[in-house]
Amino acid sequence: MVRHDRLLLKYILPVLALLVALVYFPLVKGLITAFRHYNLFDLRDTSFIGFDNFKAAIGDKTFSFAQIFLNTMIWIFASLLFQFVLGFALALLLRKPFKGRGLYSGLVFYTWALSGFAIGLLWSWIFNGQFGLANDILMRLGIIDSPIGFLSDPRYAMVSVVVVNVWYGIPFFGIMLLAALQSVPNELYEAATIDGAGRVTRFFKVTVPFVAPVIVSTTLLRMMWIMNFPEIIFGMTNGGPANATNILATQMLYKIYKEYDYGQASAISFMIMAILFAYSLLYLSATSRKERDF
Amino acid sequence: MKRIVLVVMVVLAATLAISCGASNGKVQLTFLEVLTSPERTAMINGIIADYEKLHPNVTINLISPPYESADNKLTMMLNNDEKLDIIEVRDYTLRQFVNNKKLENLEKRLAAWSEGKDLLPIALASARTADNIAYIIPQFFYIKALFVRTDILAAKGITVMPKTFDELIADCKKVTNKKKGQFGFDWRGKSSEFKFSDLIQLSDVPNIDPNNIYKTADGAFSLATPEAQAALVKYVNLFKDSVPSDGINWGFNEQVNAFISGVTPFLIQDPDTVSLVDKQLGRDKYTVIPLPVGKSGKAVVDYGFASLGIPSYSKHKDAAWDFIKFFSSAKENAAFCKQYGPLPVHASTYADDPFFSTGVYQAWRTEMSDQDHYLFVKYPLGSEKWPAWPQTHEQTMQSLLLGKISPTEATAKFADYWK
Amino acid sequence: MSPKGRFLRSAGKFLALAAFLIFAIGPLLWIILTSLKDLKEVYTFPIQYFPKKPSFASYTKLFSFARFGVYFRNSLILTLTASFGALVFAVLSGFGLSRIGKRSLKQRLLLLLYFTQMVPPFIIMTPLYTTFSSMGASDSMIIVAIIYVSIVLAFSVIMAKSFFDRIPIEIDEAARVDGCSVFQSLVWVIIPVMRSGLAAIFCFAFVNIWNELFVAVLFLNSPNHLTIPVALNSFISKAGISWDILSAGIVVALLPTMLVFAFGQRYIVAGLTEGSVKG
Numbered sequence: 001m002v003r004h005d006r007l008l009l010k011y012i013l014p015v016l017a018l019l020v021a022l023v024y025f026p027l028v029k030g031l032i033t034a035f036r037h038y039n040l041f042d043l044r045d046t047s048f049i050g051f052d053n054f055k056a057a058i059g060d061k062t063f064s065f066a067q068i069f070l071n072t073m074i075w076i077f078a079s080l081l082f083q084f085v086l087g088f089a090l091a092l093l094l095r096k097p098f099k100g101r102g103l104y105s106g107l108v109f110y111t112w113a114l115s116g117f118a119i120g121l122l123w124s125w126i127f128n129g130q131f132g133l134a135n136d137i138l139m140r141l142g143i144i145d146s147p148i149g150f151l152s153d154p155r156y157a158m159v160s161v162v163v164v165n166v167w168y169g170i171p172f173f174g175i176m177l178l179a180a181l182q183s184v185p186n187e188l189y190e191a192a193t194i195d196g197a198g199r200v201t202r203f204f205k206v207t208v209p210f211v212a213p214v215i216v217s218t219t220l221l222r223m224m225w226i227m228n229f230p231e232i233i234f235g236m237t238n239g240g241p242a243n244a245t246n247i248l249a250t251q252m253l254y255k256i257y258k259e260y261d262y263g264q265a266s267a268i269s270f271m272i273m274a275i276l277f278a279y280s281l282l283y284l285s286a287t288s289r290k291e292r293d294f
Numbered sequence: 295m296k297r298i299v300l301v302v303m304v305v306l307a308a309t310l311a312i313s314c315g316a317s318n319g320k321v322q323l324t325f326l327e328v329l330t331s332p333e334r335t336a337m338i339n340g341i342i343a344d345y346e347k348l349h350p351n352v353t354i355n356l357i358s359p360p361y362e363s364a365d366n367k368l369t370m371m372l373n374n375d376e377k378l379d380i381i382e383v384r385d386y387t388l389r390q391f392v393n394n395k396k397l398e399n400l401e402k403r404l405a406a407w408s409e410g411k412d413l414l415p416i417a418l419a420s421a422r423t424a425d426n427i428a429y430i431i432p433q434f435f436y437i438k439a440l441f442v443r444t445d446i447l448a449a450k451g452i453t454v455m456p457k458t459f460d461e462l463i464a465d466c467k468k469v470t471n472k473k474k475g476q477f478g479f480d481w482r483g484k485s486s487e488f489k490f491s492d493l494i495q496l497s498d499v500p501n502i503d504p505n506n507i508y509k510t511a512d513g514a515f516s517l518a519t520p521e522a523q524a525a526l527v528k529y530v531n532l533f534k535d536s537v538p539s540d541g542i543n544w545g546f547n548e549q550v551n552a553f554i555s556g557v558t559p560f561l562i563q564d565p566d567t568v569s570l571v572d573k574q575l576g577r578d579k580y581t582v583i584p585l586p587v588g589k590s591g592k593a594v595v596d597y598g599f600a601s602l603g604i605p606s607y608s609k610h611k612d613a614a615w616d617f618i619k620f621f622s623s624a625k626e627n628a629a630f631c632k633q634y635g636p637l638p639v640h641a642s643t644y645a646d647d648p649f650f651s652t653g654v655y656q657a658w659r660t661e662m663s664d665q666d667h668y669l670f671v672k673y674p675l676g677s678e679k680w681p682a683w684p685q686t687h688e689q690t691m692q693s694l695l696l697g698k699i700s701p702t703e704a705t706a707k708f709a710d711y712w713k
Numbered sequence: 714m715s716p717k718g719r720f721l722r723s724a725g726k727f728l729a730l731a732a733f734l735i736f737a738i739g740p741l742l743w744i745i746l747t748s749l750k751d752l753k754e755v756y757t758f759p760i761q762y763f764p765k766k767p768s769f770a771s772y773t774k775l776f777s778f779a780r781f782g783v784y785f786r787n788s789l790i791l792t793l794t795a796s797f798g799a800l801v802f803a804v805l806s807g808f809g810l811s812r813i814g815k816r817s818l819k820q821r822l823l824l825l826l827y828f829t830q831m832v833p834p835f836i837i838m839t840p841l842y843t844t845f846s847s848m849g850a851s852d853s854m855i856i857v858a859i860i861y862v863s864i865v866l867a868f869s870v871i872m873a874k875s876f877f878d879r880i881p882i883e884i885d886e887a888a889r890v891d892g893c894s895v896f897q898s899l900v901w902v903i904i905p906v907m908r909s910g911l912a913a914i915f916c917f918a919f920v921n922i923w924n925e926l927f928v929a930v931l932f933l934n935s936p937n938h939l940t941i942p943v944a945l946n947s948f949i950s951k952a953g954i955s956w957d958i959l960s961a962g963i964v965v966a967l968l969p970t971m972l973v974f975a976f977g978q979r980y981i982v983a984g985l986t987e988g989s990v991k992g
Contacts, residue, residue, distance in 0.1 A: 129540025
């Protein structure tokens with residue numbers, strides 16, 4: 001087998017070349033600005049300033065970094081957990097063919113096909129705390145008496161944006177896990193049933209272990225994507241109210257779009273990548289078994 | 295590997311060949327607008343078509359990036375010396391482009407332009423915003439006025455329009471019936487919300503420096519004056535009494551939605567909002583009146599503007615200037631403003647065309663001519679602290695409205711920021 | 714299982730499916746209703762759900778005034794080109810990665826792929842723009858297509874590798890015994906076995922590229938080059954959102970991706986299944 005490695009490497013090289021040219025090279029250039037005073041507001045001075053951008057981002061008086069960090073963690077893990085659990089549930093429901101399954105999946109999976117900004121726009125209208133659809137429906141059903149400030153009350157704001165992210169993200173897990181589930185051999189279930197396993201036991205002893213590799217790789221990738229997905233929050237709350245939904249990615253976007261401070265934005269992306277990298281290593285070492293590629 | 299490099303080279307060469315195109319003796323100008331909307335783009339294309347008819351050797355390519363990312367794209371293009379000959383510059387971006395030496399000094403051209411003498415004093419002042427040098431020619435002014443739902447107020451028995459902010463606040467309270475979903479004031483809680491609180495707060499302060507709204511004539515920080523602090527409390531109470539608590543998260547779209555659906559009958563907005571409200575509501579249900587004044591007897595009115603400029607590296611500066619002259623002529627400017635909404639820049643337009651002094655535009659006409667009651671002020675857009683200010687103010691104000699900090703603490707934070 | 718238990722189960726399943734459907738489709742219904750409304754009916758309080766006189770005027774405006782047809786074509790060309798491009802690269806590299814023998818090398822290459830997914834896209838946009846601008850390659854749909862390939866590449870390769878992993882290596886070895894080269898065995902023997910896996914990769918790439926906004930805004934200038942997400946984003950202006958045209962645009966923009974899902978989803982399911990039965 002090893003004798004083909006040089007040839008096979010050639011198949012991989014074009015991809016590596018593209019990624020080096022279009023991701024790694026600009027990444028290095030971008031990260032260098034993290035150590036410079038680099039504000040488009042005034043480019044006459046772009047000297048190197050060491051870790052000042054990091055200090056400024058972490059020590060911001062208006063935007064408590066601790067809170068942003070905590071928000072980021074809630075955003076990632078709450079979104080990921082519910083996207084995954086609901087996506088898995090949907091995949092299980094769709095696993096056996098039924099009449100109209102194709103149409104049904106088209107209708108539940110379309111949310112993935114919307115642009116981030118359109119999602120933010122649409123849902124901030126739905127979640128409006130005065131004349132929004134969600135309040136109107138809940139009030140008509142008699143579930144609440146007065147409108148809820150989904151996006152203006154700090155208690156609900158984070159929950160609301162996570163709900164939207166879950167709404168958007170279920171299809172990814174739904175499709176990936178649905179595919180993976182199809183490959184669980186029936187014999188395994190039969191064997192488990194003969195051994196007297198109930199539904200729950202079969203699920204945890206047969207289904208989950210069989211699709212585990214897909215779970216590991218999809219949750220890992222999804223986590224990275226959620227971390228770098230500021231559009232929904234940016235469109236719905238702008239990180240407010242009072243910093244309640246501000247995450248690292250929105251703060252970075254704000255630095256670029258409104259403050260033109262590329263130095264601090266790069267510093268924040270440095271932190272984003274460091275967090276993701278550390279987390280990935282932890283995650284992989286915790287989930288990996290001896291002989292598997294992640 | 296060699297083969298890969300070769301393929302990449304070929305692809306790039308092909309790209310270059312396609313993107314360059316032939317020039318065949320014609321002058322090709324590139325014009326980038328930033329305050330894009332599909333209707334506005336169509337109007338600009340109309341003006342371009344007229345100009346090209348008069349100047350067959352010139353073609354103008356219009357770039358219309360979506361409004362939300364247009365400034366960013368323009369910045370990026372300028373910093374890379376991308377082909378641009380005419381650019382739309384906003385009050386917010388001017389300083390940055392001047393700092394980075396991306397704008398051509400237009401003083402000589404302005405002096406030689408016959409219609410330049412017709413520009414309003416405020417337009418000339420705006421042209422020279424940066425370093426007192428005319429880098430730009432203002433095209434449109436955005437000045438706030440009070441939009442009023444006459445139908446709703448009439449139903450509540452309010453027929454006399456508020457002349458002071460205190461009267462406005464009292465009216466808002468009178469209209470409000472929270473149980474029925476009726477509120478008074480159309481709050482702005484995010485995205486440039488400071489313009490609304492500053493207006494109400496600082497109109498109570500007697501001696502605002504017109505060159506920097508955050509300073510008084512004697513150099514003190516205006517938001518920390520006793521009058522401004524008292525007005526801040528008033529502003530917070532207005533929110534508690536007459537605004538849906540959701541207002542804290544309202545931007546422009548929510549404001550418009552609240553006004554059109556009738557939730558709040560008082561809205562403070564720019565003239566380009568008129569056409570939208572006309573389309574979605576109808577002129578019979580609302581009107582626009584001059585801004586109320588504060589305890590100082592005046593309203594401090596900030597004026598936003600959009601303008602045209604020429605990149606310093608443009609290769610067709612004369613041709614670009616010729617188009618700018620055409621675009622900024624009293625005739626074109628007035629016609630454009632009529633369709634698009636904002637206020638035109640020539641004195642003769644206001645004198646000749648009743649459109650801009652009657653109907654809803656009467657409100658703006660009053661504000662612009664009544665110097666006893668309206669003080670036009672500038673924001674410190676040139677300060678390096680400026681770019682981060684809007685978000686700082688927004689999050690601090692939201693904390694205040696949520697009761698997380700006191701008005702005194704909020705003022706202290708503002709003062710600390712501008713220290 | 715008793716009939717009663719079976720009934721309860723299918724009733725529960727039905728309710729769960731219905732819940733998912735309502736959650737997913739509610740906002741879409743709202744958008745469709747909005748697109749059929751007159752502008753004066755868009756903002757109402759209390760909310761008026763149904764248009765008094767449904768009209769398709771917004772859709773007409775979308776294609777006449779807003780030139781949606783042009784953007785639709787551009788988006789289609791860009792998305793198809795980039796998705797096919799990504800597919801070709803993904804097949805070659807995925808195969809290579811799957812079949813490479815040296816484990817440490819394989820792990821390192823995979824790490825390189827995964828790492829690209831951690832990079833915040835906004836941080837590489839500026840340097841990328843500067844690079845292409847200095848090459849004089851701005852406003853080029855080809856460049857944008859290449860960037861799009863690079864955006865979906867890592868995930869496509871990872872997916873392709875997992876598909877190839879499920880195809881037993883004995884198949885390519887048998888082909889080579891019959892005299893095929895490595896490349897020939899890939900093209901003539903292995904690819905036909907994983908046709909549906911390819912469809913799956915294509916679908917993922919298509920959906921991601923179809924919605925891409927930031928690269929398109931930054932790298933494309935001419936109105937004849939704009940794509941659908943850019944056009945939709947243009948309906949948000951300083952003076953408000955044109956909800957009539959925007960909602961019609963959102964509905965129209967959904968159609969191709971829904972089609973791709975409807976067809977592709979079958980293959981995605983089948984594609985993963987196929988490999989595993991043998992592996």
